[in-house]
Structures are given as structure tokens and as C-alpha cells.
Amino acid sequence: MKYYDFLVNAIGNSIEDPAKLPKGYQLIGHVVLLSIHPDLLPLADVIGELTLEFESRSKSVGVRMGPTRGQKRIPNYKLVAGSKNTTTTHTENGIEFKLNPMRITFSRGNVNERIFLSQQVSSDEHVVDMFACVGQFSLPIAFHSGANVLAIDINDLAYDFLCQNIRMNEVHENMTAVLGDCRDVTFRDADRIVMGYLHDTVDYLPHALNGLRFRGGIIHMHSLVHGNDERKIRNTIITESSEYGFMAKISSRPIKKYSPGVSHMVFDINLDSNR
The missing domain is CATH 3.30.300.110 (Met-10+ protein-like domains)
Structure with a gap:
């Protein structure tokens, strides 16, 4: 039933x-x-x-x-x-996530995106997760690809669970957690950056662009899209990327409906240096 x-x-x-x-x-x-x-x-x-x-x-x-x-x-x-x-342990795609879902945001609606993203990364990449929470995106990447991962989060409780999850999933040799506002954390030479935050995420884009390798890389930027705002977001991405010396090729994918007239989307931004 x-x-x-x-x-x-x-x-x-x-x-x-x-x-x-x-x-x-x-x-x-x-x-x-x-x-x-x-x-x-x-x-x-x-x-x-x-x-x-x-x-x-x-x-x-x-x-x-x-x-x-x-x-x-x-x-x-x-x-x-x-x-x-x-406080519980949630198992998904071979990964164990310890968390308290009453106090930490964790959406099962993003499971396909987590699986998809972990399949895109190669072992020689340097990946930065700017909004790691308990490791929803970064743990599968570190576990399944073996890539070097830097995971940042501003929430101290999420950070505590993130550190536990790194040890529990035995990825401590290739994954590091940092507590803080991602805009205050200096990182360089990233091949791939995950921005799994939904509210005004594009405001954080300059810091991501500044942390890419000189030759470019890939940014996966999540965002809420209201009505017909997708074109506006795309134009902002192109403008910001150009200011940092990159040419952006953008594809977008819907993740799920967030609320009436609002969608959760991912913008996959492939960036090549034009400097």
C-alpha cells in the first residue's frame, strides 16, 4: 500500500x-x-x-x-x-553520511546529480567544493574517483560531521576539510569547482574563477532559477568569466522543482583561458 x-x-x-x-x-x-x-x-x-x-x-x-x-x-x-x-547514518551510492538531518540540510532529491558528478572526475584532478556541508558532493568524488578534494563549509556542525565522514569513508589521504566562509579561504589551481549552494550563488562566482588553474577548468554552479531568469544568469556568468580572463561555454540541467515558478538548476561552466 x-x-x-x-x-x-x-x-x-x-x-x-x-x-x-x-x-x-x-x-x-x-x-x-x-x-x-x-x-x-x-x-x-x-x-x-x-x-x-x-x-x-x-x-x-x-x-x-x-x-x-x-x-x-x-x-x-x-x-x-x-x-x-x-543523528543518523545515511548510505547512498557506497558512501556513508553521518549527519543530523533535523539540523543539517541534506536533500535526497539531489542523489542523481551526486552520482553523475562523481562519474565525471578523473583521479588526477584537483577539486574544490565551496559549500561542502557534510560532503554530499565531495565525498562521492573523493571516494569513487580518487581525486584530490578540498571541502569547505561555514557551518561548524556540518564541518564536524564532514570530518567524521572523511574518516568513516577512508578518504583522508585525498580529501581535506576546511571550516570557514569559502570567500575567505584561499585556493589555487583547481581543475574543477563545485558550488552546491542555491541562493545568489552567482555572487560567489568571482572567488571560484580566481581559484581555477590559469588554463581554465570546470565549475558546476547550482542556483535557484526564477521564471525566465536563466538567460540573465548565463549572461552574468559570461561577463564575470571574461573579466577573469576566461571564455565560458555553458550548459544547464534541471535538478528538481524547488517551489512554484522556481527551479533548482546546475550550470556546467567549461572555461578556457583567453589571456
């Missing part, structure tokens, strides 16, 4: 509009993350307990109470059912 049908059978007769019940959830380790219609928030505890009953792998259920906050990307979830211990 599907999750939605399970909820309808359990409490559908007791609510005004069963169509507002959640259709699915994210399972990260043993923690279920739910988005619930505002009208059903008074029933969050009930839905949480039913979710524990439905999902045998779960031990904790958190409900989204608002948007992710600030540069440190702090999620806004409330524990509504199950264990208060929400």
Missing part, C-alpha cells in the same frame, strides 16, 4: 479534505522528513506516529515548519514522533 493511501485509510474520514494529506516523505538514515499542509499541522503528531508505523526503517519523524535559514543552511524541522536522537 502506498503511503498516501495508508494515511487516508487511517485518518481520511476524520479530516475535511483528505487530499491535503502528504503524498510522500524523505527518509534519511532512520529519520523521516515530512512536509505537511498548514491546515493539517494540528495533526502533525498523529501523522508522525502513523508514519513510524508505515515506514519500518524509521525511528524519528520531523515536520518542516519553514524554509531553510541563512548562509549556514539551517533547516527548520520539528520532531513530532519517535526518538529524540536524530
Whole structure:
């Protein structure tokens, strides 16, 4: 039985509009993350307990109470059912990620991008992850390609988990973590740079361009794209790249729908020196 049908059978007769019940959830380790219609928030505890009953792998259920906050990307979830211990280990594509998804942003919706990116990197590359969090992109790259990886994050809790994950996945010989604002961290001669941040990411592009090898390289820039703003972002990338002595060839890929009229996209920027 599907999750939605399970909820309808359990409490559908007791609510005004069963169509507002959640259709699915994210399972990260043993923690279920739910988005619930505002009208059903008074029933969050009930839905949480039913979710524990439905999902045998779960031990904790958190409900989204608002948007992710600030540069440190702090999620806004409330524990509504199950264990208060929400630190967990999530296994994906051969990688173990230790984290607390109630306090650290981790989206399972990006799994295909994580797999895709790890397959693009060769062992002789120097890769910089400017927004590493717990290593969502950088760990698979280091583990599967053997490339040298520098992973930077500004969130001290994410950094602690990142360091643990480097040791747990045994990539400590080719992966280094740094705590700080990526714009304050000096790096040079990168072959490839990952910018897995969504809000005004293009503002960080100059620092990425400054950290590339003289001959150029590749930047994977994630961004939220509102409506028809893709062309505007592309033009900004071309202008900024030219100012740093690079010619940019850009391709873009949708990752997922973020909200009505807003998409999460990746801009793959191939840069050649024109100096």
C-alpha cells in the first residue's frame, strides 16, 4: 500500500479534505522528513506516529515548519514522533553520511546529480567544493574517483560531521576539510569547482574563477532559477568569466522543482583561458 493511501485509510474520514494529506516523505538514515499542509499541522503528531508505523526503517519523524535559514543552511524541522536522537547514518551510492538531518540540510532529491558528478572526475584532478556541508558532493568524488578534494563549509556542525565522514569513508589521504566562509579561504589551481549552494550563488562566482588553474577548468554552479531568469544568469556568468580572463561555454540541467515558478538548476561552466 502506498503511503498516501495508508494515511487516508487511517485518518481520511476524520479530516475535511483528505487530499491535503502528504503524498510522500524523505527518509534519511532512520529519520523521516515530512512536509505537511498548514491546515493539517494540528495533526502533525498523529501523522508522525502513523508514519513510524508505515515506514519500518524509521525511528524519528520531523515536520518542516519553514524554509531553510541563512548562509549556514539551517533547516527548520520539528520532531513530532519517535526518538529524540536524530543523528543518523545515511548510505547512498557506497558512501556513508553521518549527519543530523533535523539540523543539517541534506536533500535526497539531489542523489542523481551526486552520482553523475562523481562519474565525471578523473583521479588526477584537483577539486574544490565551496559549500561542502557534510560532503554530499565531495565525498562521492573523493571516494569513487580518487581525486584530490578540498571541502569547505561555514557551518561548524556540518564541518564536524564532514570530518567524521572523511574518516568513516577512508578518504583522508585525498580529501581535506576546511571550516570557514569559502570567500575567505584561499585556493589555487583547481581543475574543477563545485558550488552546491542555491541562493545568489552567482555572487560567489568571482572567488571560484580566481581559484581555477590559469588554463581554465570546470565549475558546476547550482542556483535557484526564477521564471525566465536563466538567460540573465548565463549572461552574468559570461561577463564575470571574461573579466577573469576566461571564455565560458555553458550548459544547464534541471535538478528538481524547488517551489512554484522556481527551479533548482546546475550550470556546467567549461572555461578556457583567453589571456
